[in-house]
Amino acid sequence: MADNDVLGTAKDKMQKAEAALERELGTIRAGRANASLLNNVTVDYYGAPTPLNQIAAITIPEARVLLVKPYDKSALNDIEHGIYAANVGLTPANDGEEIRLVVPALTEERRQEIAKQVKATAEQGKVAVRNVRRDAMDTLKRGHKDGDYTDDEWHKLEDQVQKETDTAIKAVEQIASDKEKEILEG
Structure with missing residues (x-):
């Protein structure tokens, strides 16, 4: 595998992990309205499960x-059931x-709980x-062992992977x- 492939793949996967974290945190209520709170809502629309944002405007x-x-408008009751x-x-x-949908204000205690949840999600x-x-380093190590990289190239690539990390x-x-910050400031 070429060195650029290893670095490119690692960088791409790391960016996907960041995007997944943003999506996950977007579903956490912060005491203010956010359309992403409804991202996981699917509605049984004419017998097919359909994401809410495809059959309704959310403002x-x-x-x-x-x-x-x-x-x-005939989907109104189905939307209500989907939200429940x-x-x-x-x-x-x-x-x-x-x-x-009225988003209730959060108590200070609840804000602290949600902040802990955010930290745990960030740790994931x-x-x-x-x-x-680790996967990128293992791939580089195998490549070095197979003779694909000299010692200098291998160490340089490892440094680049570490910088990306x-x-x-x-x-x-x-x-x-x-x-x-968004949660604690409310």
């Missing part, structure tokens, strides 16, 4: 209110035209990055820090 008219306006089934922790209020992200690093770990920490 944020106020800081703590999500407004779900279906493109097809997804267990997002919000109670839908159906007025016959649209569904309002770091572990994913470290696993990518350090960059990815910093990015994960920044993502988690931003989310934690």
